[in-house]
Amino acid sequence: MKQTARIISTYSADVMGVCSALYELGGMTVMHDASGCNSTYTTHDEPRWSDQDSMVFISGISEMEAIMGDDEKLIGDIEEAAKELHPRFIAVAGTPIPTMTGFDFEAVASVIEQRTGIPAFGFPTTGMNTYIHGASMALEGIAERFVRPPEGPVYPGSRIRVNILGLTPLDFSTNGTDASIVKWLRGNDFEVVSKWAMGCSLDELACAGVADVNLVISAAGLGAGRVMYHKFGIPSVIGLPIGPKQSEYLSDALTRTAEGYRMMRMSGVEDGFSGLTSIKIHPNDLDPVHKEEMVVLIGEGITNFSLANSIRFETGHKTKVLCATECPAGILREWDVMTPDEDDIIPELADAAYIIADPMYKPICPDTAKFIPLPSEAFSGRLYRDDIPDLIAHPEIILEQIEDSDVSSAKEAEISENADSSRKTDETVRSEAAENSVRNTRGKSGGRAARR
């Protein structure tokens, strides 16, 4: 049955995604909830809680306040706290109770902003979607409100400037993955403008408009990418640099996409570049698959399709992503599956030879598959935090587990490859515009801004 989970965990919710995305930006985030969300977030979703200051609080709404629609209590409490704490901005994020009572987030944010003089956001999260939804909404809000338009001329041949979008500990923990992404970009001669939103201040994010391209590393970055495209025409490339071949294609896609953007800014012609670009593997004669065993990956869409690509390139296995969090249409590969519930996942595992997933999925995995643990803060919280790998610096942590266990069958795979050479002549790798609708509906003001 949909919506039931006999034994697996549940993903961090949208309201926590808002908190995580805004954590380091100097704002005050208020979860409008009775109790519980705050301790859950600080215990299971936020590895920075004890080491890094931030202002994440809960409203503590009571039964009577909910019934009587007493928004004034919340507004007054926020005003009082803001006077003491001086946040750069204020964000109110929702949970099931305000969802039910029809709380007007936009109006309340507007009142707070008028009274405090501090920029305020109302994020209508419900506590019923995953963190991706909330984090994307929050970063989108920051991009919309604070990012300044690009200024100055474009210099052809200068280093390509990149924003990293969708960087939160819920997907990347605090194990150095963020630094590894930066290192990879710099190593490929890119310049990092901003990181959304770990290791960057609000002021640094405000400069993101000078970038030539966004690298969207999780679906949490899609909202901000969309805003930057609508407002300034800055395109995005989706994917993570996991493993040599995937990284090579990603670097190439970033370069080509950025060059398209620069051409557009210099010439004013919009053809030749797209809003969101995803590195995909498509049927063609360069298909890297030469092994029949299926590798199934469960989790967040972008991390897992990037890892899946890498597995195909580096090991030659078939791969399938079971995406358990929100991911807009067109980003995943056509054979990947959206699986929000336990009962969606179980049948998809039947043909798996390997399963790569958070350890809390293991109880529903068939014994016939080799289980390769890949913990995710967003699913198992702090339980396996020490085991979350930096896949950018060390893709071999996963790849070798597939290759090692496959050594004995290498010969077999070779035979299979020879016997079925025609099969692998119909796939290739190419990048594809993942969201053409974004491009087609981009506002005129964005185009104008981009052409300045």
Added chain:
Amino acid sequence: MLKKIDLGKNNNKTVIPGVRIADADFPAPFRSGLEYSSPARGTWNIVHTGMLIPEAHEIFVCAAGCLRGVVLTAAEMGASDRFSTVAVRENNLLDGDMEDLVVDGVTDIINKLPARPPAVLVYTSCVHHFTGVDLDMIYERLRERFPDIDFTDCYMNPIMRKSGLTPDQLMRSRLYTLLKKRPADRSAAAIVGNDLPTRKDSDLIKLLEGAGLKVHEITSCRSYEEYQEMAESAVFISNYPDAVTGADMLAERLGAVHCHLPYSFDYDEIDEGFRQLADLLAANCETAESDSGLRPLLGSLLEEIRSGGREACGRAYEETLKLIGDTPLAIDYTYCPRPLGLARALLDHGFNVQRVYLDGIPAADKKDFEYLRNNYPELMLHPTVHTAMRFAQTATEQGAALISSGSQQSSAASDIEDAPLVLAIGQKAAHFENTDHFVNLVEGGGMNGYEAVTGTLGLMREAFLHSKPMRELIQVKGLGCEVCVR
């Protein structure tokens, strides 16, 4: 990166909110506002408590955001196989099919379990409360579908924490609703409402076992049948304030009697509690130990507890004060249900209690509150959830620096290498004081009577002499419960 809080008017020190007890209101010394959540996680939650029923399965029906904390609580205590969830989504709110979702979801889960549990605890939440879900109909349908399973209604309903029974009181009451009436055994008594097992060397166990009574307690039950045997008890005894309502309901339903033995640090109050309990036991119980009734035996046991307890407490206070001297002490409300009672006892015995961390004053502490206002007006009360407490560690670090450079250093402590600048009693106090010298215990730790006094003093001595990794220890959920956090 963030601006540090400066609530002082003319200096650069970080100041934490607080009030002299002389100026504090009862029962709410602080205005309610936005709330901060400290990393101290040792207190039990409704998942831990529900798991005390052996072999029972918990099913939570809530929005994903609410499920997140409880599902990981179960995982951290190694009990995922006894825990399942049904996620409420927006369409369920709009479609009005909440009853079907609960019934069908619970049915689906039970049918998937590898073995049929004897009992299922179904936790509904705020959304059910607000949408007026027909809970009676839900449980009726579940009982029809699964006549071999005992169902009980539990609640994850934090929005009710400021009205009616608190979630903690409610959970402690639901824990015993599955007990089925059976013939009473006048030689049996049960201790109810505790999360932590009552210590074997506690005065309560000494009294009950000394009288030859069979003692039931949920914390020692290893099977569902053992749990059901609790129902034979002639007397139910609660020791924790939040257990009183549930114990009253239980005793009334099973036709037994309930005695609340208050948790206290006051000698006379301890004696009075035991005297009342002994009266009830004498009237309702009989054992092989005493042909002529229990009263004489209980009388001698009471005297033994009283004289032995007072003597032991006197020695413990003396020994502890000699060691700790005037080292500043901080207490928080998670340590025991009577934080002000503890502060009073320690102050009266010459200890230097400076701060008590609490957000409200427990009703049971009212007399102590009045006493402290009159006799120790400078004692400071500090909140734990106030937004400025997010930065309290910074403030206490500055305070500690002042202490170390000033004259407040304990003379007794100065003889001891690495003596603490402050000794905390309770996890939240330890966090806010940022000290590794702390008593790591919650909910009274299963102590009661005089043993709660001597036990506390013993733990204070141990904490004074030995530091422990506060940050790692306090983040473990449900202290004393089975955990697997690495």
